[in-house]
Amino acid sequence: MKLSPLEANSPDTDMTPIIDIVFLLLMLFMIVINFENSKAEDRTRLPKDGLAKPPEVRPEHELVLNFGYKRNRDGSKAESTPTVYFNDRDVEVGRLGIELDQERRAMEQQYGNRVIDDVTVLIRADADVPAGLVQQLVQKCQQNGFTKFLLRAMVEQK
Amino acid sequence: MKFKLHLPPDKFNLPLAPMLDIALLLMMFFVLNLKLVTPQGNLDLNLPISAPNLVQRADVNLTDIKVGLHSDRNGVLTELTLGSKNLGNDDAAFDRLNREILQIIGRPGNPLTKDVEIEIDADFETQYRYVAKAISQCTGRIDAQTKQIARYVEKIRFAPPHKPKA
Numbered sequence: 001m002k003l004s005p006l007e008a009n010s011p012d013t014d015m016t017p018i019i020d021i022v023f024l025l026l027m028l029f030m031i032v033i034n035f036e037n038s039k040a041e042d043r044t045r046l047p048k049d050g051l052a053k054p055p056e057v058r059p060e061h062e063l064v065l066n067f068g069y070k071r072n073r074d075g076s077k078a079e080s081t082p083t084v085y086f087n088d089r090d091v092e093v094g095r096l097g098i099e100l101d102q103e104r105r106a107m108e109q110q111y112g113n114r115v116i117d118d119v120t121v122l123i124r125a126d127a128d129v130p131a132g133l134v135q136q137l138v139q140k141c142q143q144n145g146f147t148k149f150l151l152r153a154m155v156e157q158k
Numbered sequence: 159m160k161f162k163l164h165l166p167p168d169k170f171n172l173p174l175a176p177m178l179d180i181a182l183l184l185m186m187f188f189v190l191n192l193k194l195v196t197p198q199g200n201l202d203l204n205l206p207i208s209a210p211n212l213v214q215r216a217d218v219n220l221t222d223i224k225v226g227l228h229s230d231r232n233g234v235l236t237e238l239t240l241g242s243k244n245l246g247n248d249d250a251a252f253d254r255l256n257r258e259i260l261q262i263i264g265r266p267g268n269p270l271t272k273d274v275e276i277e278i279d280a281d282f283e284t285q286y287r288y289v290a291k292a293i294s295q296c297t298g299r300i301d302a303q304t305k306q307i308a309r310y311v312e313k314i315r316f317a318p319p320h321k322p323k324a
Contacts, residue, residue: 125286154196
């Protein structure tokens with residue numbers, strides 16, 4: 001009597017559902033991911049407010065000014081004076097006039113002389129920044145021809 | 159003579175493991191780079207903030223509401239005022255401000271108060287969080303039933319800035 005050894009039957013796993021799920025997750029993360037430069041966002045701790053609403057329509061011409069403190073890894077302030085994070089550099093409010101003038105000229109060169117009336121200055125100021133410095137920032141912008149302003153805050157969800 | 163018929167195999171086994179490896183690597187990349195951002199919104203300021211050389215307004219019949227924020231040297235709020243009325247300095251002070259504004263205008267969206275302006279007068283050191291909250295409470299409130307924003311006053315401006323405390 002011949003007995004043939006039993007062959008181990010390895011179950012064939014159907015990989016199709018696994019691949020489907022993996023690709024679905026991959027597509028989800030590809031859609032959700034945001035590669036924008038968040039260095040400016042990390043340093044500015046916006047005040048929270050229940051009435052702050054996400055803009056329905058983004059302004060056509062926008063100038064974003066991030067005003068906050070350089071912070072250490074633990075979140076404490078590295079410097080006592082807040083600075084404006086503008087064009088990848090830290091600029092004090094008092095010296096912002098030159099930068100704003102250059103920005104205005106660049107915008108006028110690109111879009112025409114009347115563009116300055118349509119530019120919205122979006123101020124993202126840290127909650128701890130003195131209000132007087134925010135007002136100085138606004139005045140600097142006004143001196144350079146900017147007239148529209150928006151203050152950004154985090155949406156407070158109750 | 160025996161002829162062996164070589165037929166192509168019925169099944170073509172595509173190795174799926176490398177594809178799954180690549181897909182998982184890509185997914186790990188996107189998961190690690192994902193940043194969960196808290197939603198942000200704007201506080202609308204419909205008036206340009208007081209320019210340094212402000213021309214005196216000829217129409218003095220409009221009621222202007224003055225909100226004062228006073229603070230200590232560290233910027234912590236010590237007093238919130240509406241005109242000459244002291245509303246306190248706790249979290250409820252801003253709720254009182256909201257109710258007082260509503261009393262002044264009568265009801266949200268009142269067309270008679272379309273041109274009413276609110277002037278925010280804050281000490282230099284006052285932390286921006288208090289100013290933002292004051293602006294928010296003057297702008298309106300969220301209706302508890304409809305969950306929509308009920309607008310009070312849309313024209314808000316800053317008073318000329320004060321000097322830092324010596």
